[in-house]
Amino acid sequence: MSGTLYGVGVGPGDPELLTLKAVRVLQTAQVIAYLAPNGGDSIARAIAAPHIPAGRTEIAMTTPMVADSREPAANIYDHFAIEFAVHLNQGRDVAVLCQGDPFFYGSFMYFFARLAPDHGVEIVPGVSSLGAATAAAHLPIASRNDVLIVIPATLEEDDLARRLGGCDAAMIVKVGRHLGKVKRVLEISDLLSGAIYASRVGWPDQRIAPLADIAEEDGPYFSNILVRRRGGKA
């Protein structure tokens, strides 16, 4: 009897945004795993902490990040996929904690790709950074026939501008050190007024402010910018 691999979305920060399903899986899975970048604390574990029973087998994937991409090297996924498979083959369920939603710019997909062919996998969707940021910012991002685009801030300046051109609303993700560039692009595209900067949503140091008021050129990696075109149908 093989175990099940769970990708468990725990939401972006507020522990109250865990779903009932995530709580149930955390209370029953024999093994709980999470990335702990650069040997620091795991963000996902901090969110889920109130629901992790004492004495559970935990796998902290402490790993150096590849410079800039904020992703661990691929061999880290190979290594831990093998460790998970040992547990699964012995009938133990393994729950991998995922900040936000597992399949919305999450790294769980790398474990999914390695283990889904041979093991039972269940994805527990979570509140995404899109939902949490628009809620915190009081910004109804998309409605009716709006086209909404999600764009990583890592794109080149002209590519960003081109993609923002045709949409009614946008969330720019992974802003981090690209903050200054994104701000310039939005200003040129006449979208700066009304754009909202959201960082650390759901944490005590949450920051929600008009992008035009943000002076820095640099933000946390997990900061987002929300854009709604004026004169939209809202």
Added chain:
Amino acid sequence: MSGTLYGVGVGPGDPELLTLKAVRVLQTAQVIAYLAPNGGDSIARAIAAPHIPAGRTEIAMTTPMVADSREPAANIYDHFAIEFAVHLNQGRDVAVLCQGDPFFYGSFMYFFARLAPDHGVEIVPGVSSLGAATAAAHLPIASRNDVLIVIPATLEEDDLARRLGGCDAAMIVKVGRHLGKVKRVLEISDLLSGAIYASRVGWPDQRIAPLADIAEEDGPYFSNILVRRRGGKA
């Protein structure tokens, strides 16, 4: 002491996808409201039912829908916003149940626009149809530097094709009677292979299947199509 208006995301269907915060608000709000289109049952209430205490004041917004748009007429929002304001002014919290996430193509924005200027409002984000559908379909929709676009199926055929052109991944929402059209566009755009049809996610009659295998020209209003470009970086 004025009450608070809550927009409470209850997820797309599975009652286990309610968040702990949604459950708390349902257990404490004195008034619980929901749309009940065409006098039928409310989908959002059905999802939240296990957590609505007996004897709570409920406002079922039974209302005819405007043909095709599946939205009630604007005067319905005016009417119920006034009813909510009476409760809020008397210090009672009003929780409006929202299928999915309140600000992701939800109608809560119409109450938000009318009541936020004069009342305290809190948005409780929920698992969106995007998260639930990609989880159920086992499709990691976006990762790394992917551009993800959310497009209503109501757009014209050439507009749909143009917007699908530049993205790595897409969710087409509100498919309903546009199913045949969307399928044609995806076929022309060389995106049909790999596209996944998802309807009634989280309900007993959930359907997840390759779009190429769907023979009908018509689907339920709340059906979605998930697209990932082959040769992407996943």
